[in-house]
Amino acid sequence: MSRAAKSGPPPDPIKKPEPPRPPAWRSWLLPLGLLITMVLLFLPSILTGSTTTQSYSYTDFLSKVDAGQVKTVDVDDKGSLSGTLKDGTQFTTQIPTALGNSQLEQQLQTKDVQITGKVSSSGSGWLTVLFSLLPLVLIIAFFAWTGRAAQRSLAGGLGGFGRSKAKIIEAERPTTRFADVAGYEGVKQEVSEVVDFLRDPARYAAAGAKGPRGVIMVGPPGTGKTLLARAVAGEASVPFLSVTGSAFVEMFVGVGASRVRDLFTEARDRAPSIIFIDEIDAVGSRRGIGGIGGHDEREQTLNQLLSEMDGFDQSSGIVVLAATNRPETLDPALLRPGRFDRQVTVPLPNQAERAAILGVHVANKHLAPDVDLEVIARGTPGFSGADLANLVNEGAINAVRAARTTITAADLGAARDRVLLGRRETSNALLPEERHSVAVHESGHALVAALCEHADPVAKVTILPAGMALGATEQLPEAERHLYSEAYLNDLLAVRLGGRAAELVVFEQGSTGAANDLSGATDLATKMVTEFGLSPELGPIGYPAGDAMYLPGAPKEAMHRYSEETQRIVDQEVARLLREAEARAVRLLRDHRDALEWLAGQLMEHETVDGGAVLEALRHETPGLGVRRGAPAVLVADSSGNTTA
Missing domain, CATH: 3.40.50.300 (P-loop containing nucleotide triphosphate hydrolases)
Structure with missing residues (x-):
C-alpha cells in the first residue's frame, strides 16, 4: 500500500519552535574552571621556584659564618634555619639539636649576623588549606552542574532511562x-x-x-x-x-x-x-x-x-x-x-489496488506509451506496496542505465524479473549442451502450461541466466483468484514438472536443473494432502502448517503431530500425486514432440520468446489450437530449479 498522488504540492510542515539557546557565558565555564584549577595547583611552586634557595649542610653553614658571609638567619623552635648571605643568596639548613651546640649564638653575634626567631605552626594556614581544597570544590561543582544539565535535557535523571522515547506529533x-x-x-x-x-x-x-x-x-x-x-x-x-x-x-x-x-x-x-x-x-x-x-x-x-x-x-x-x-x-x-x-x-493488495499503487509511484516519472499499469498489476500477484515501489524504482534504474529518462514496458519487465529471479547474469556463459538442455527444459514448462486446461497462459520464456536461475517460464493470469480448484492444482503440478518431463522425453534422463522444481512441487503436493483434504486415502483431514500466518518460515505454535501410520499415508499420497503429474506431462510432451523441438530451437536462436511463440509451436502441429486459460498466480519456473510463485 502506498500514498496516492496529491492534487497539489504538500504544505510545508510547521516546525516546532526551537528551544532557547543557552547564554554564551555558559560555554566559557568549563575552560575557565580548568584554568583556575591549574593556576591554583601550580602557582605556589612557580612562585617559590622563581628565587634560588640553596640547601647547606650544617658544617658548610658554620664555614659561611666563620668567613663572615652570612647576613641574616631565621631560626624556629624545631631547629630549621633559613637565611640570606651578604651576596643575596637565600639558604636553608637544619641545626643538629641533638648535639646541643650552644656556641652558635655567640658565633653569629661575633660576626654581626642579624638573628630572628619564630615559632613553627602545628597546622597549615587558612590560605594553604583553601588552595588545597579549592580544586576539589571546583571539580565537584562541575559534575553537579553537568548532572543537572543532563537531567533538564533528558527529563529523567542520569541517562533518562525511564523516560519514553515516543515521537510526539x-x-x-x-x-x-x-x-x-x-x-x-x-x-x-x-x-x-x-x-x-x-x-x-x-x-x-x-x-x-x-x-x-x-x-x-x-x-x-x-x-x-x-x-x-x-x-x-x-x-x-x-x-x-x-x-x-x-x-x-x-x-x-x-x-x-x-x-x-x-x-x-x-x-x-x-x-x-x-x-x-x-x-x-x-x-x-x-x-x-x-x-x-x-x-x-x-x-x-x-x-x-x-x-x-x-x-x-x-x-x-x-x-x-x-x-x-x-x-x-x-x-x-x-x-x-x-x-x-x-x-x-491489512492484506496484500488485489489487482485493482496494485494498479492504483503503481499509479502513485509512477506519478512523478516519465512513462513510455507502451506501459500498461493494468498488465503490470496482473503480472505481480502477491506483491506488497513496498514490492511495487521497488519494482518501479528498478525500472527507473534500468532506464538510467540505457541513458534514458523515460521508463518503458521493457524496463518494468526487466525489473520484475530482477525482483523475482535476481540480477541478470550476462557473463554466465553456458556450454552448448547446457544451453540446449535449458532450452528443452523451459520449452517443456511452456508447452505443458499451454496444453493444460486450467493453467495460466504463458507470457514469456527465456534461457538467459538471472540470479540462480538458468532460464525462466513466466505465466500471466488473466484474472486474480482467491480460491483454487483441485483441477487447477493438478495442472500446476504438471507445469512444475514439465521441465523434467521434457528432459526425459528428449534426453531420456533427468538433470540437476529440476531440483527446485521438484522441491516446489513436493511442497504443493504436501499441502494438497495435509491441508486441503484432496487425498482420497487420507480423507477430509487437515493438519495445519507450523509457519506464522504473515511471516512464512517463522515458527508458530507446535504443529499437530500425527502417527507414523498417518505419515506413511501422507508420503505415499504425495508421491502418487507427483508421479501422476510427471506421467501426465511426459505424455503431453511425447504427443507434441515436434512442437517441443521447434520451440527449443526458437529459444536457442532468440534466447527469449513471448507467449505467442508457444502458440505458434502448437499451431505447427495442430492448426487453430487455442489455449485454455485459467487465472490465479504467477509461476516462474527456471532450469536451475528456482521456482517462484
Missing part, C-alpha cells in the same frame, strides 16, 4: 492523509472511525456507544500498516505519539514499565490523543513462554501496558494503535475487548 502539524493512501477502503474506514470518535465523541455518546480503546493492524510486511498510522496522524486534530515496541526494552529491570507509564502520562496530559506502537510483538508476546517467570523485564513491561490500557484507571480520550506481523505471538490479555477492541487485517 502535535495536532497542527500536517502530514499524510487518508486520501493519500491508495486502496484499502475497508481498512481506512475502520481506522477513520477512531479519528472520528476523537474529533466528535458526543455523537457516539448520544447513541450510547463507546469508542474503541485500541486498534491493532496485522498483515504481511510492506502492506502499509505504518503508513496508515501516519495517515491517522494527519487526519486527527489531536496529538499523536509514535513509538516502536523495541523502544521499551532495555537491559535494566523496570525501565520498560517506567517508559510505558511515562508514555501514557504524556498522552493523558495531551488528551484526547493517539498512541501508535509499531511492532508491538517485541513487547506484547505471550507471558510464560519457555518457562520464564513473571519477574523478567519483558513481562513487567507487558503487565504495565495491560494495566495502562484497561486497569483501575479508566482514562478516557486515549486510543492506542498498534501494528504487527505476528499476531499469533501476542498475549491473549492484550487482545481482549477493552484493550485492543478491533483487529484490522
Whole structure:
C-alpha cells in the first residue's frame, strides 16, 4: 500500500519552535574552571621556584659564618634555619639539636649576623588549606552542574532511562492523509472511525456507544500498516505519539514499565490523543513462554501496558494503535475487548489496488506509451506496496542505465524479473549442451502450461541466466483468484514438472536443473494432502502448517503431530500425486514432440520468446489450437530449479 498522488504540492510542515539557546557565558565555564584549577595547583611552586634557595649542610653553614658571609638567619623552635648571605643568596639548613651546640649564638653575634626567631605552626594556614581544597570544590561543582544539565535535557535523571522515547506529533502539524493512501477502503474506514470518535465523541455518546480503546493492524510486511498510522496522524486534530515496541526494552529491570507509564502520562496530559506502537510483538508476546517467570523485564513491561490500557484507571480520550506481523505471538490479555477492541487485517493488495499503487509511484516519472499499469498489476500477484515501489524504482534504474529518462514496458519487465529471479547474469556463459538442455527444459514448462486446461497462459520464456536461475517460464493470469480448484492444482503440478518431463522425453534422463522444481512441487503436493483434504486415502483431514500466518518460515505454535501410520499415508499420497503429474506431462510432451523441438530451437536462436511463440509451436502441429486459460498466480519456473510463485 502506498500514498496516492496529491492534487497539489504538500504544505510545508510547521516546525516546532526551537528551544532557547543557552547564554554564551555558559560555554566559557568549563575552560575557565580548568584554568583556575591549574593556576591554583601550580602557582605556589612557580612562585617559590622563581628565587634560588640553596640547601647547606650544617658544617658548610658554620664555614659561611666563620668567613663572615652570612647576613641574616631565621631560626624556629624545631631547629630549621633559613637565611640570606651578604651576596643575596637565600639558604636553608637544619641545626643538629641533638648535639646541643650552644656556641652558635655567640658565633653569629661575633660576626654581626642579624638573628630572628619564630615559632613553627602545628597546622597549615587558612590560605594553604583553601588552595588545597579549592580544586576539589571546583571539580565537584562541575559534575553537579553537568548532572543537572543532563537531567533538564533528558527529563529523567542520569541517562533518562525511564523516560519514553515516543515521537510526539502535535495536532497542527500536517502530514499524510487518508486520501493519500491508495486502496484499502475497508481498512481506512475502520481506522477513520477512531479519528472520528476523537474529533466528535458526543455523537457516539448520544447513541450510547463507546469508542474503541485500541486498534491493532496485522498483515504481511510492506502492506502499509505504518503508513496508515501516519495517515491517522494527519487526519486527527489531536496529538499523536509514535513509538516502536523495541523502544521499551532495555537491559535494566523496570525501565520498560517506567517508559510505558511515562508514555501514557504524556498522552493523558495531551488528551484526547493517539498512541501508535509499531511492532508491538517485541513487547506484547505471550507471558510464560519457555518457562520464564513473571519477574523478567519483558513481562513487567507487558503487565504495565495491560494495566495502562484497561486497569483501575479508566482514562478516557486515549486510543492506542498498534501494528504487527505476528499476531499469533501476542498475549491473549492484550487482545481482549477493552484493550485492543478491533483487529484490522491489512492484506496484500488485489489487482485493482496494485494498479492504483503503481499509479502513485509512477506519478512523478516519465512513462513510455507502451506501459500498461493494468498488465503490470496482473503480472505481480502477491506483491506488497513496498514490492511495487521497488519494482518501479528498478525500472527507473534500468532506464538510467540505457541513458534514458523515460521508463518503458521493457524496463518494468526487466525489473520484475530482477525482483523475482535476481540480477541478470550476462557473463554466465553456458556450454552448448547446457544451453540446449535449458532450452528443452523451459520449452517443456511452456508447452505443458499451454496444453493444460486450467493453467495460466504463458507470457514469456527465456534461457538467459538471472540470479540462480538458468532460464525462466513466466505465466500471466488473466484474472486474480482467491480460491483454487483441485483441477487447477493438478495442472500446476504438471507445469512444475514439465521441465523434467521434457528432459526425459528428449534426453531420456533427468538433470540437476529440476531440483527446485521438484522441491516446489513436493511442497504443493504436501499441502494438497495435509491441508486441503484432496487425498482420497487420507480423507477430509487437515493438519495445519507450523509457519506464522504473515511471516512464512517463522515458527508458530507446535504443529499437530500425527502417527507414523498417518505419515506413511501422507508420503505415499504425495508421491502418487507427483508421479501422476510427471506421467501426465511426459505424455503431453511425447504427443507434441515436434512442437517441443521447434520451440527449443526458437529459444536457442532468440534466447527469449513471448507467449505467442508457444502458440505458434502448437499451431505447427495442430492448426487453430487455442489455449485454455485459467487465472490465479504467477509461476516462474527456471532450469536451475528456482521456482517462484
